[in-house]
Amino acid sequence: MYDYVIVGSGIGGSLSYAILKKIGRKVALLEKENYLGGCSGTFKRKDFFYNVGATTLVGLDDSMPLGKIIKFLGVEKPPVKKLELPIVVYLDGKVIKRYSDKQKSLEEIAKNFPYKNIESVWKNIYHIAENNWKNVYKLLPINFKNPSLMLKKIATNRRYLLYNLPYQFKSTYKYFKEQIPSIDKTFKDFIDHQILITSQGYSQDVPISVGSMGLTYNNLDNYYVYGGMGKIFDSLIKEKNDVFLRHKVLYVKKMNGYFEIKTNKNVFYAKKVILNKTIWDYAELLEPEYKQKMHRYRKKYPKRWYALTIYFSIEDKNNLIQEHHYQIIHEKTNPYTGSNSFFISLSDYELGEKKSVTISTHCKNEFWENLGKNEYYEQKEKVQEFMFDIMKQYIPAFKECKIENVMVGTPITFERYTQRYSGTVGGIPLIKDYIPFRYPSNFTEIEGLYLVGDSVFPGQGWPGVSLGVLNLLLQLENILEILD
Ligand SMILES: Cc1cc2nc3c(=O)[nH]c(=O)nc-3n(C[C@H](O)[C@H](O)[C@H](O)COP(=O)(O)OP(=O)(O)OC[C@H]3O[C@@H](n4cnc5c(N)ncnc54)[C@H](O)[C@@H]3O)c2cc1C
Structure with missing residues (x-):
């Protein structure tokens, strides 16, 4: 009998496994694919390594959550290169370099958006974000279902909470508009699409408290992972005896004081179970009487984005495209996703002068639902053509590169590989409707059954x-020292 069985090896499942192993718990990790990582994994096709979804890595620094976990585990950091220029943004004729260095980054913002007080307004953004990062560990653990815990947290963190309160209830857009009444559409597009990739919402919906963290994402420690994002999981999980790949969990049954977990290959027993599933689909693995709450969650959190990706390789003989990450914010709405921006991430040279590329964009599900087979494949070609045209228009160097091995990943593809509800991306949007008080929790209605992951x-x-x-x-465990 295991102490814990973890279903799914995304960031949530894999980190839980590594920590629980480290403190001596008997734990098994079950993953349906043949690689770890879910949306943050890396898959291989025709000798190229493609990142499934996540391409940017922040937070190996000891002050950041992942850095703290790596320190606690005592494992080596993954093979990475620190990025001085984490993201280059193309927007309305501008090329905005989002440097890691705060001063350089600020100068770039001021150069591209020369409003009179932009520097002081942006400096305050740094301040709000830094304060959040500094205080977040003191707030942990948060559990709105535990009033006495929450009252204690409020009492011990009241200074920070009072400071943060106005920023919690003011939207990012309103924050800027109040201080710079003349902000224009281009600036709004810029902040909208910067925070969309971290918060899953636009500036009028995301509170500035959260928005500030998205707007300063480039100022955290950003890394390129050699060999693909999936390499991180090799660093985190050294001991693989209890990692079971290609084990698709079919059901999780609550027995008398323990759980039975059945996969396509075996049956496991555990005292506790952690599901690395979304709030919209976790109960698909449970018995019918537990599905009601999940259906309520689907109604309660209807705002969600879906993923659309394009994977391909390029031959870039003269290394014309040198940075790892680009964001294009375009005027014409993508007719196959409903989005106005996409993110392009490139690897270092692989296989001689070739690089692997992952493009990702937010997508509305309705564009891909209920299509006939032929229509679906035709639409894949159309979305590829639309996005490649824009990519070549904004970054002409792509015209000079031979493009090969193109694969389009739709929300349907995402659902098939990651099992995420309808191919959802990035969890529940961090918008005023949901945070801070209406966000779901790690605890389920079943004692001993918990959730981790981005929703x-x-x-x-x-x-x-x-x-x-x-x-x-x-x-669940006595691991307070992890926060040191
Ligand atoms: C296109 C895209 C781009 C992104 N870009 C970035 C980025 O640049 N940087 C960043 O930090 N984040 C990025 N994100 C977000 C990030 O990838 C996710 O928030 C994160 O990876 C989610 O982790 P998770 O723990 O929720 O697990 P998930 O990634 O949802 O993984 C769940 C795992 O569980 C497995 N599983 C599910 N059901 C079963 C079952 N029944 N049996 C066995 N196994 C099962 C799946 O196969 C999967 O491996 C991006 C996401 C997407 C989709």
């Missing part, structure tokens, strides 16, 4: 999901 703790990707894992495990 059960505010924040997605490496920083957000790592925090969510800490939030859960701090309540």
